[in-house]
Structures are given as structure tokens and as C-alpha cells.
Amino acid sequence: xxxxxxxxxxxxxxxxxxxxxxxxxxxxxxxxxxxxxxxxxxxxxxxxxxxxxxxxxxxxxxxxxxxxxxxxxxxxxxxxxxxxxxxxxxxxxxxxxxxxxxxxxxxxxxxxx
Amino acid sequence: xxxxxxxxxxxxxxxxxxxxxxxxxxxxxxxxxxxxxxxxxxxxxxxxxxxxxxxxxxxxxxxxxxxxxxxxxxxxxxxxxxxxxxxxxxxxxxxxxxxxxxxxxxxxxxxxx
Numbered sequence: 596x597x598x599x600x601x602x603x604x605x606x607x608x609x610x611x612x613x614x615x616x617x618x619x620x621x622x623x624x625x626x627x628x629x630x631x632x633x634x635x636x637x638x639x640x641x642x643x644x645x646x647x648x649x650x651x652x653x654x655x656x657x658x659x660x661x662x663x664x665x666x667x668x669x670x671x672x673x674x675x676x677x678x679x680x681x682x683x684x685x686x687x688x689x690x691x692x693x694x695x696x697x698x699x700x701x702x703x704x705x706x707x708x
Numbered sequence: 709x710x711x712x713x714x715x716x717x718x719x720x721x722x723x724x725x726x727x728x729x730x731x732x733x734x735x736x737x738x739x740x741x742x743x744x745x746x747x748x749x750x751x752x753x754x755x756x757x758x759x760x761x762x763x764x765x766x767x768x769x770x771x772x773x774x775x776x777x778x779x780x781x782x783x784x785x786x787x788x789x790x791x792x793x794x795x796x797x798x799x800x801x802x803x804x805x806x807x808x809x810x811x812x813x814x815x816x817x818x819x820x821x
Contacts, residue, residue: 626807636745636796638812681750685806695741695753695766696806 597622597684601699609707614669616702618682627665628683628696629656638681641667672706679703711735712801714813722821726787729816733780733801737811740782742774745796745815757782758805786818794820 598621608614618627626645632638642649642656644665649656653672658665669676683696711734721727733740739758743751753766757776771787780801786793796817800810 628810630810630812636798636815636817638751638798638800638815640809640811643807643809683750695743695756695764696751696810697753698743698750700750 597697599684599697599699601702605703607705612672614672616667616680618665620663620684624684627658629667630681632679674706674708677705712811712813714816718817720819721789725789729784729797731782731799731813734811737801739805740801742784743798789820791820
């Protein structure tokens, strides 16, 4: 079973700061999901990436499959970015069905004005 | 808005009762996964359905069961409710499997008294 670890668990920063959230996993995978969860529960998919880097607005995700590590960066952070950020790994074998996504425990981010 | 809906939003039951939670996936999404998220924890995989067949199951007892229907809706049934079943239940749909973007519903908050 894949162990997915995130750091930090909690992060409080000032508006405008550059934010980095890290994710590491124990078993090789072919892709990784980054998700955002707001208070109240709803989860939104931010990225799914299998190599290199993806950018969407102020969010950037990178992954190094060989080193089993991914990072999520937020540039020019804003209070509306306050949420829980979760990385999740599908099983390694093709189809990715039987074991479902394995989630990290999440990083609780608070951006203060 | 992900296009995935869940009902009900909140539910209170007592120990020993049975509950049915519903999820309506995006049209065309033939894969739906169900997750249990306890307070302060990451989601845990319950099971996945692909084209109306269960094709993966997490470490949950048989009293957790499901169905997927041709109209892209699905159900999670829990029998003999226990206090520890209190959690947020999330469904996520995708075009095919876990190596595609996951679209999460807003969740059903179940409280077992």
C-alpha cells in the first residue's frame, strides 16, 4: 500500500507570500492528483500530473516520478486560497481501479490579509 | 461546480439503522468512487464502480455496499450503522478510472448517534 505524506500539516502565511506544499509517496506511481478542499467538504481537482510541471493561474504543480515527490506552489497568495490541499496517488498498475486513490492527510493553509 | 451532486447534504441516524446515500455523476462518466472522510483525516477509499460493476474495494466491511445505474447515478448503502460511521461521504466520478481527472461531489455529512 502506498504511503502518501504531506508537509507541512499546517501553514499560516501573509497575503502575497509564495507558498510551497510538499507530497511524497512510498510506491512508484504513474500520476498524482492535487486537490483542494474548502470548509464544508467540497473537493475540487486542481491538477493531475505524471511528469514535469503544470500551471494554472497562480498555482504550479511539479512532480519528480523517480524521486517520488511532488510540490504544489501558490504565487502571490490570497486569503481566498485558504483551504486544505491534498495530494492523492492512484495505484501503480494499469487501470488504477482496485485500491482507489490514496490520500495524504492534507495541508491546512491559512492566508492572512 | 463539478456537475456531480450528492444527496442528502446532511443526515442523522442512530446506531443499527441503515442508510442510503446517492450520487449523480457527470453525464458520460462511467467510473464512480466512494470515499469516507472522518473529521480531520484524508478520505479513505470505500469502493469503485465501473460500468455498473464493482471493480475495486478498500478495507471496509460488507455492510458497506453500492450500486451504479445506467443513468450515471450511484448509491452507497450502509447497514447496521455504528458510531464510527459518522463521517463525510464523498463520491467522485471520472471518464475512466483514476488516471483521469476526478470530479468530486459536495459530500453527505452522516452523523450516527
